[in-house]
Amino acid sequence: MIAIPPWLARRRSPLYRKFKDAEYGSVGGQPQVWSIPRSDATPALFDLSLMPRFGVRGRGSADYLRGLGLSLPEKINMTSADQDGRWVARLGTTEYWVLGATVDADYLDVMRGLRDPDAGCYPVPCDEGRAWFVVRHPAKSPMMAKVCGVDLRPAAFPLGSLAQTSIARMNAVVIHHTLFKQEVFSIFCDVAAADYLWGALEDALDEFGATVGGLVDLVQVEETEGNT
């Protein structure tokens, strides 16, 4: 795949300097880490920081999102997904994030542009203010137990769950969902702390023989986690 090198791109992931040997691909118009030279370790940690998403908050936010045809979670700290690869996370009474890793970025931009501030629907910068990591590994729950106090085992944290918690002492949002037909944890943290938290997660992965991967690894179906 051909992509503008990240150091020349208009948008750059906070982590791009970490991937010196990576091959980049243009995904959603952005330079994404496509592949990283493989070792024996299993690719389990992925940077999706430039993937499309947007957030809204305000008394009119639910009506706005329903008007876009999205189904909304009934409760706070839950997510809902649709057939088109978009999913909605509910973080507060009136705060929602629309996440679309598998969706055309332009499509999501159009949706974002339909927001009406006069109707009490205001932007939340979950795209620019947060880094987005994905952890995918059969042992992802024990991995996360090293850095997060919340019980993220499937029995306690089933698909669709969302936790607003701290990971390695940084405020973070963890979502358990499916991505490319696989169960993953998506992790959102303050973009200014991305470098630190990425390092902490890499360290947590290491003892499980896991490592960093590119998008080409993420789209490959791996064995999903059981009740660990």
Add this chain to the structure above:
Amino acid sequence: MPAGLWQRPAFYGPASERETCMQRESLAVRQGVGLIDISTLGGIELYGPDAAEFMNRIYTFAFLKQPLGKTRYVVLTNEQGVVIDDGVACRFSDEHYYVSATTTGVDRVFQEMLRWNAQWRLDVEIVNATSAFAAVNIAGPRSREVLQKVVNGIDLSPGAFPYLACRQGIVADIPARLMRVGFVGELGYEIHVPSSNGEALWDALMSAGHDIGIQPFGVETQRLLRLEKGHIIVGQDTDGMSHPAELSLEWAVSTKKPFFIGKRSVAYLAQSEQRRKLVGFTLPANSPKPKEGHLVLDKDQINGNVTSCEYSPILDKIIGLAYVAPHQSRVGENFDIRVDGKTIVTAEVSEMPFYDPDDQRQEL
């Protein structure tokens, strides 16, 4: 250098050449153009029908009639009347303010805003957008010339984009918010962009200014430049007792509006007998240079302390800010500072600001 939870460039060059680097950088800003990364500044978005009313209750100044496209200086006092933060408010629509806060203070400001509105129940959404924006300040008499090369959709002429205005447009193909503010006392523009675009913005501006010698400058240099202009830094030039009257910030306090946090205390402190005053002082260039915290004396009496002090290459003097007793605060008065616990130097209270007293340069 550490700045709250952040690490920021103090200046650009070897640590052993601090003075040389700062002088080079400050003169570049005064005579040409400089660029500083100010992404660590706090950024808070306020949306909703009650946004103006909320601003009016939180900050000391008046905001209900703040025009669209204009900035306004903000001072936050606590219920005891103590100055705890400052920044700049941009009004982009009737229901949308973008307010900056200090690097170290923004989390506290955000929490205070949430806490107060839990009581007031105003129809306003408060979003801490600090990490969502990267920002730079391009400053110096040639800053407009550089910015002109990469801006799109904004008329930079002084008439169309005057001092203290704010605009939204495109810079280097990036959606941007621009503010003409003068923290360092020169023609300058703060440019705020989505954080993922921050490096691209920096690269574009450095490239656009390359031919005329654009100079990156760091926090230490910025502190010198703002000191020359007499601007305070909350947390450095203030402490847990500083109220607006001590800091000569009465101009940023509205006494007409019915309420702001700390209004009664601010008024009480202003009417009470003053115990100290923050003043500007000068010393000859060859004098021992006081450091922050060094004591201001009146014979054996400790009257205050130095809060900021640097050698100014453009003025060829040592300049500083210090708390002194009220009777020492008149322009032209002399007062003693004990430097490094031994040498006594006699400083002179100066008219403020030290540099460009008529504010002509920032309004070019």
